[in-house]
Amino acid sequence: RSLPRGIIEETTNLELRPLWTTAKSTSKKHRRPRYLLAMPVGIKQKQNVDSVVEKFLPENFTVILFHYDEKVDGWWDLRWSREAIHVVGHNQTKWWFAKRFLH
Numbered sequence: 001r002s003l004p005r006g007i008i009e010e011t012t013n014l015e016l017r018p019l020w021t022t023a024k025s026t027s028k029k030h031r032r033p034r035y036l037l038a039m040p041v042g043i044k045q046k047q048n049v050d051s052v053v054e055k056f057l058p059e060n061f062t063v064i065l066f067h068y069d070e071k072v073d074g075w076w077d078l079r080w081s082r083e084a085i086h087v088v089g090h091n092q093t094k095w096w097f098a099k100r101f102l103h
Contacts, residue, residue, distance in 0.1 A: 037061045040097050042069040050078055066097035 037056045041049050053063055063084040065075070070088050075081045089096055 006025075031036055032060050035059065036064065036067065038064040038101070040066040040068055040095075042067070043074045044069075046078075048068040053078075053080055053084070066101065068097065073079065091103045 035056075037053065039049060039052070049065070056063070057080055061079065065084055065086050067075075067086060067088045070090060072086050072088055075084075075086070087097070087101070089100075
């Protein structure tokens with residue numbers, strides 16, 4: 001059996017895109033690129049992490065914090081924290097996150 005019509009293209013510009021799109025969703029005029037800032041963090045580095053994140057947020061970054069010390073509740077007072085993605089791995093090291101999420 002072959003794939004449904006429209007899934008295979010004869011030519012490509014090598015840009016990733018969803019299989020089903022609308023003209024509005026493919027328009028690049030008003031779309032700003034998104035970037036990723038991912039950091040393994042512990043509560044002892046909170047002040048340093050806050051300084052780094054504050055520099056990156058205005059540049060349209062998505063922030064992912066990998067909490068290796070499991071102390072996520074200590075971060076909620078930072079203005080950007082509710083917008084960040086927090087990942088906790090119980091009893092894991094900072095290198096465990098890199099092997100699982102950043103390769």
